[in-house]
Amino acid sequence: MKKLFYTMIFLLLSVAPLWGAAAKIEVFPSAPYARYIIYESLAIFWLFIISLIVIIKLKLREIARTQKLGINREAAPIPQLE
Amino acid sequence: MKIDYSLITRRRFLNTLFGGWLTAFSAGALYAVGKFAFPTLGKEPDFVVLKAADYMNLAPNTTKLFAWGGKPGIFFRKADGAILAIKGVCTHMECNVTYKPAERKFYCACHQGWFDENGQNIKGPPPKPLEIFVHTIEGDKLIVARKGVKVELPKA
Amino acid sequence: MNFRRLKNWFTDRYDFSDLVKLAQSKTVPVHSGDFLYYTGGMILFLIGLQFITGMILAFYYVPHPDFAHKSIVEIVTKLHLGWFFRSFHHWGAQLTLLFLFIHLFGTLLVKSYRKPREFIWFTGFILLGILIFFGLSGYLLLWDERALAGVKVATGGVKALPLVGTFLMAFLRGGVDVTGETLTRFYAFHVAVLPLVTLFLIGLHVLLVQYHGMSIPLREEKNNPASIPFFPNVFYHDLIVWLLLLGVTVTLAVFFPPEIGIKADPLAPTPENIKPEWYFLFVFQTLKLFPGEILGLNGEVIAILLIVTAMGLLFLLPLFDKKSSRGEASPLFTWISVGYIAYIVTMTIVGYLS
Numbered sequence: 001m002k003k004l005f006y007t008m009i010f011l012l013l014s015v016a017p018l019w020g021a022a023a024k025i026e027v028f029p030s031a032p033y034a035r036y037i038i039y040e041s042l043a044i045f046w047l048f049i050i051s052l053i054v055i056i057k058l059k060l061r062e063i064a065r066t067q068k069l070g071i072n073r074e075a076a077p078i079p080q081l082e
Numbered sequence: 083m084k085i086d087y088s089l090i091t092r093r094r095f096l097n098t099l100f101g102g103w104l105t106a107f108s109a110g111a112l113y114a115v116g117k118f119a120f121p122t123l124g125k126e127p128d129f130v131v132l133k134a135a136d137y138m139n140l141a142p143n144t145t146k147l148f149a150w151g152g153k154p155g156i157f158f159r160k161a162d163g164a165i166l167a168i169k170g171v172c173t174h175m176e177c178n179v180t181y182k183p184a185e186r187k188f189y190c191a192c193h194q195g196w197f198d199e200n201g202q203n204i205k206g207p208p209p210k211p212l213e214i215f216v217h218t219i220e221g222d223k224l225i226v227a228r229k230g231v232k233v234e235l236p237k238a
Numbered sequence: 239m240n241f242r243r244l245k246n247w248f249t250d251r252y253d254f255s256d257l258v259k260l261a262q263s264k265t266v267p268v269h270s271g272d273f274l275y276y277t278g279g280m281i282l283f284l285i286g287l288q289f290i291t292g293m294i295l296a297f298y299y300v301p302h303p304d305f306a307h308k309s310i311v312e313i314v315t316k317l318h319l320g321w322f323f324r325s326f327h328h329w330g331a332q333l334t335l336l337f338l339f340i341h342l343f344g345t346l347l348v349k350s351y352r353k354p355r356e357f358i359w360f361t362g363f364i365l366l367g368i369l370i371f372f373g374l375s376g377y378l379l380l381w382d383e384r385a386l387a388g389v390k391v392a393t394g395g396v397k398a399l400p401l402v403g404t405f406l407m408a409f410l411r412g413g414v415d416v417t418g419e420t421l422t423r424f425y426a427f428h429v430a431v432l433p434l435v436t437l438f439l440i441g442l443h444v445l446l447v448q449y450h451g452m453s454i455p456l457r458e459e460k461n462n463p464a465s466i467p468f469f470p471n472v473f474y475h476d477l478i479v480w481l482l483l484l485g486v487t488v489t490l491a492v493f494f495p496p497e498i499g500i501k502a503d504p505l506a507p508t509p510e511n512i513k514p515e516w517y518f519l520f521v522f523q524t525l526k527l528f529p530g531e532i533l534g535l536n537g538e539v540i541a542i543l544l545i546v547t548a549m550g551l552l553f554l555l556p557l558f559d560k561k562s563s564r565g566e567a568s569p570l571f572t573w574i575s576v577g578y579i580a581y582i583v584t585m586t587i588v589g590y591l592s
Contacts (some may be wrong), residue, residue, distance in 0.1 A: 027314055027321055027495040042492050048110070049485045052103050054479075056474050063470055064087050117318045119294045 089232040138226050144179045146224065152206035154178050154217065155226060160199050161186060167226045168201050169213040179212070188212065262518035264448065266472045269458040275472075276479050277448070282440070283480045283576045284334040287487070289433065291327040299379065301425035303418035306381040307501040325491035331373055333487055335517050338366055339582075346555075346575045351455035353563035358450065359591075361443040362554045368436055370517060375428040377515060381421060383498030389424075389514045395525070398542035413478040417504055456567055468573040477558055493564065519589030520582045521545060552578060 029035060104118045132148055140159040140205045141147055147170070148155045154170035158181065164225070172179050172190035179190045179197065188197040195206035218233075227233050248254070266275060298317065300309040313320040344364070345351060351359035378389045393416065397407045412419035454463065466472060514522050528541040552560075561568035 027325070027498055029321065038492060042489065045488060046485055048107055049481050050104075052100075052107060053478050053481055055096070055100050055103055056478055059100055060471065060474050062092055062096055063474075067471075114319055114322075115290070115294060118323055119297060121297075141301060 103181050107153040126153065129225060129233045130155070132224040132226065134222055134224040138219075141187065143183050150226075155179065156188075156218075157226075158199075165217070166200070167215040167217040169215065171213070172208055172212040173208075173212065174202065174208040240553060245319040250510060256567050261469050262467065264376060266452055266468050267454050267458075267463045269454065269461070269463040271455050271458065273441035274341075274344040274348065275316065275452060279476050280479060280483055281334060281337050281341060282444075283401040283483060284330055284337065284487075285436070285440070287484070288330045288334060290329065291323050291330060292429070294428055295323060295327060297482055302378065302420055303421050303502075306379060306421060307498075310380055311498060321495055322491060325495040326355065326487060327376075328496045329490040329494070331376060332509050333483070333490075333518075335373055338369055339517070342366060343575075343579050346579070347572065348453070348455040349562045349568065349571070350455075351557070352453075352559060352565075353556070355446070355450050355453055356379060358446045359556050360553070361439050361446065365436065365439050365443065368432055368439065372428065372432050372436075373515060375424040375432070375586065378416075378421060378424045379428065380498065381502045383502050383509055384499045384512060386416060386504065387508050388514045388518075389420065390508075392510075392514060392518060393420075395521070395538075395542060398536070398539045399546065400539065400543070415504065415574060456562065456565065459565070475505075513589065516586060520585035523585040523589040523592075548578075 029038065090128040110191050113205065127150065130150060137146055137148070137157050140157070142159050142162040142163055144159060146157045148157055150169060156168050156179075158166045158168065160166060170175075170179050170188075172192065172195055174193055176192065177190050177192035179188045180196075181187075182189050186199050188201070189195070190197075190206070190208065193207045195207065195208040196204050197212050198204050198209075201214055203209065214229070214232075215226045216229055217224060219225075225233055266272070294315065298309060298320075299311050300306060310324065315321075329353050330550055345359070345362070349556065353573075374389065374392055378385050393410045396410065397403045399406065408414065410420075412423040429541070474523055524545060525538065528537040530537045532540055555571070555574075558564070559568055559571045562571065
């Protein structure tokens, strides 16, 4: 991950000394190598999110299982000796 | 090899997996935010290019300031005529120094530090001499660079 | 990591048991319309993200007419991931407003505004206005010619209100025209005034929801739907929805970064074919429908008055809908709601296509 970000930084900085500014302001890095890194990071990001969602679904399944077993039910009041 | 009991409870496994992944995810996001929030602009340059004509006609024992990033650079013609380009920043706590022609010394007002004509720290708290730059003339340009930096002018 | 000891450190000093009981008692009903329950949380999440991205963008943005445009260009071209955070802030704003409208239309149709939840409706409606103003003020900060023209039109419309119009417009613009003063003022609104007001109103809005509990649509009420606990079940469902929302926002930010137009010049002529942002289109289209003069009165004034009245009636809707307050079916107001929604949606589409 670190390498990706550092390469992106390097590319962004190397674009800086452009004599005679471009007529169209670049709102997105134009160098093809930078674009590739960005799309790849996006794919990895989505993988992260999907796996996190899968883990949450696993947790929910477990919660449903334990709730069906009755973990939430209040215990009957135990008669006290007083 | 099958074991009769589980080494870890379902709860512990799931919570660790969830917590760990969430930490990794947040760390990545925070890294991106941090990289953006921490400034990179305003770093000190490795060299600056100046107009030679402005600086070469100084009277002896006078100085002229030039910009070194956000800090002052001092272009100095000594009393004996030799030229020195130094960073006008005190090596103690980074206050700006000034030249006092009467005493032929550089003075830092913050903690009364003194440097001689050659940038050597002679009195007060500064631990090191002032940083000295290498200066060259190329045509009509005066190039002041940090020692050891290879100057490559961009193709204008 | 010994969580038990950490927990004991706190419980030795503070008694959380009441809070824990309160949190565990929160339940969410399960029925066919319960997907609407998620819209509020999504808006909250998006607003949180907007606060964060807005704060870091504010580190670099310069709110002066001579430097505003340049500072944004620098953010986008020179800083690490600057383009991304600006794009994300833009798309976060668009999605917040989109889900705001969905939330509004949803609660309108299922009548969750009915007794006893009228104040939730009122605070929510004010929040809608505030968040739209967030959008408008943020839009001007780019200080390109489109933004300048858009804000001129939007604030100019206010002048048509009788009595208070000119005063209100001068307050918003910081003068008679849209100038650098307007930029400073809108910046103050966008980063200081509006966030504080929003935090207060959202706090009130959410607190009232906790107090009253989740509303159940009238036709579901008789079925007496079962409930599931919020912690942990619905909380995790919320988290999944939020993660997907984050993914969608990031993807939109990467694939469709917003343009930066040329720097605004208050003296230059208005560019052709300018249109306001999509959430203003229905107002814009409505204004276009009215002729310049009706019966000797200024057409624009009448149009603005009608729009303000319509919004005012919508704001006060819970007070008019007596039947649903009693818990009875209220088909008249369902049709009124459908009318409002259909009008807004149609006018927005027409405005977009023309």
